[in-house]
Amino acid sequence: MDLIAVILVDGLIYGAWLFIVSVGLTLVFGVLNILNMAHGSIYAMGAYATATAVGAYFAMGGEAFPMGSYAAMIAATLIVAIVVGPILEIFLLRHFYGRDEVVLVLVTYGLFLILEDVMKLIWGVDPLFVYQPYDLLGVVEFGSLYYVTYDFLVIGISTSVGLLVWYILNKTKQGKVVLAVIHDREMSQSMGVNVNKIFVISFTAGVFLAALGGALTAPMISVSPGISVNVIILAFAVVIIGGLGSIEGAAIGAVFVGISRAASVHLLPEAELFIIYLVMAGVLVFRPEGLFQKTQARKI
């Protein structure tokens, strides 16, 4: 009984993290039809920017008010989003619209390659540590185990983000316009929707979410080159399982993958690394549109 609880808690923590990391990817695919392979790199940029921001914060006397480091994290995320999002969409991606969706994947793959080195050039190759935000909230007892409170903060933020995105898309006027574009781009355009504006805003939102994932993760890990590489395929798996373009799907997919991995870690450690991709392959074979059908799988 205890084991199940542990698996559930671990799974939820991991799933919450997966959701934040993946929701931007599914949003961008839903609106712009781009499966962004550079999503992981933007996640990494968020982590690096956060490391720099938090490091700078404490270097400038932030110890007096440690909670302010969280504000530094958010600021870093916003800066990354506002700078990187529009630049990438307007100056790069826009030139390739109208081409096959696989071509766009390849363009984002090229972008991934570029950003990996850009980050090395900016931040160097040595790992960065910013553990303070992680330790700040202490630990909490759950059952017979101690968990770092920060992990539950991630669950909280993840849930809030999910609800917020859902609310904006489904309950606000602007959000419904975005849904219209997702549903039928041409029709929306002929109805007078400024699709270009929707694209750049949606892409920037996706970038923000990816960077947020990185920002939240930075205090938990050593921020170094290569963190993007693992994250992007995890995000792919979650998004495919949940259904490309579906926010709800990303949530369900994230929880599902999170719990599967937690179960695997505790029950069958050998499977830990491949269980996710096995589920991904399984979904592709048996229900390619994912759990929440938003896009029709291109299958003949």
Place this chain on the structure above:
Amino acid sequence: MIFLRSIWGSALLALIILILCGLALPEWAVFLVTISLSKGLVALGLVALMRGGLVSFGQGLYFCVGAYAAGFMANWFGITDVFLLTFIGVLLSGAMGAIFGPLLATYRGIFFAMLSLSLSMILYGVLSKMSVIGGTDGLNIAAPTFLGYEPEGWELGISLYLFTCVATVLAGAIMRIFFDSQRGLISLAIRDNELRVEYLGASVRKVISINYIFAAVLGGVGGVISGLAIGHVDPEYSYWTTSGEFVFVAILSGHLSIAAVFISSIVLEVVRSFSNLYFPNTWQLSLGVFLLIVIFVLPKGLGSLKILNRNADAADKQDTKETP
């Protein structure tokens, strides 16, 4: 002259050039070309799939299978003959391709890419956790032998290089013939208008499966040779970034010229090596920029440049004159 323009003529010429280069170049360059050619084989398989309109992000699967097969056979069964190892690699990857091909052949676009990627990542995950075969550290592979001949040092390097050149030229010629054949033309038609091909009476699924098996076999052979050249194999061979490199080469080269595939592979390895030496942390940047430029400016790849597409032009002009 007609012979030279024919496929086997070009192949022979290419082989001679490669052999002369091998004898003239320093040892590190010979190693670099060996690796480039073996990875080029994997990319050639990708090109076969691209001619049918599909991009696989999981060819690392077969690259890995080939290398591990060589590792097992050499370390556990003492089979070190390069011809035998290649043959085993062909059989194993061909069999896997025959199983996965028909399954994957019903998918298109992003879904095909993602399914192929997930298969290679499953293998990565499985191998990483199997400590009995080295886990993430992988295996060291014993040096290959050549029909009894057991070279060492420079001789080993050049022997493997020569084997690779022959394999490359042979594979290139076979694929060129296949691409120019009726089945090759049908692949291009599928990329263009799949519905029409199906309505004409061809099984699109079967054509794609066959392309996939070719790609699997080429991937396996590339893996065997790479594994032997490097002397080591680890699960990274099946990681998605490895598959990504093969995609890079295939996109850079395009599907119009066989030579372009291997030239592109050499470009990749040269950029990687030199950039690491002189401008560290920029080789991925260079590749990324290269890739974007190619996609934007030369959507049909380097092979669409006149100098490399000479053969395709010539074949067009002589369509009623000669049977190559």
Place this chain on the structure above:
Amino acid sequence: MTEVLLAAENIHKSFGAVTAAKDVNVSMPKGAVWSLIGSNGAGKTTFVNMVTGYIKPDQGRIMFGGQDITSFSPREVTKAGIRRSFQIPQLCGEMNVLENMLISLSINGDTPPSFWAHAKKKQNVEQAMAVLEQFRIADHRNRLIGELSAGVRKLLDIAMAMTGNPKVMMLDEPTSGVAAEEKYPIMDLVIETLKAAKVTIIFVEHDMDIVTRYSERVLAFYNGQIIADDAPDQLLADPEVKRYVTGTSS
């Protein structure tokens, strides 16, 4: 006694609330030249799609030469001997006319397509040119699809469908999009070539002149049902047909 070659029995098909076919019964003898008329959405193209296996009827069956082909895929229908041309010609746009023809012939040749014989071998090219000449489009051999006029595209579409000696040819709006002065020459050529090859013909058309001039019998569709089935002159005089299809006042 002419044998029935192609028969549709009690076909029903709906797409949600839309009835595309209801109680459709057709019994077509060998060697006939029939046409299908009806306004857009009446069910003509749905019928063609069901016969050629692209969609499956909800009820009923399709018999071809005594064989039940209802569940056949488009490829199996093609192999059985029924071909179709498309309203918007389905061609391989990246290739030229000759290559399109070569593809068609490799798939439907006497031998299965080869893994090594060059696609553009002299023999193959000559065979392709013969078909192109038969349809009088041989001059366009090296031109890309995008450079062709609508009429040439239609002819190529039909020529490609003709490979492999089909028994039935279903032409979906063969003259739509074709310049007025080209319609008769194209139809003359197509019908003549198909008849010479002893192919049974069904064509879908909106142009009543074409219908009257070339078909022996006409089936009029409305709301998924066949409301009239007669020789052209009689059918076009039928008040129901006038009301629901041709729109002319009596």
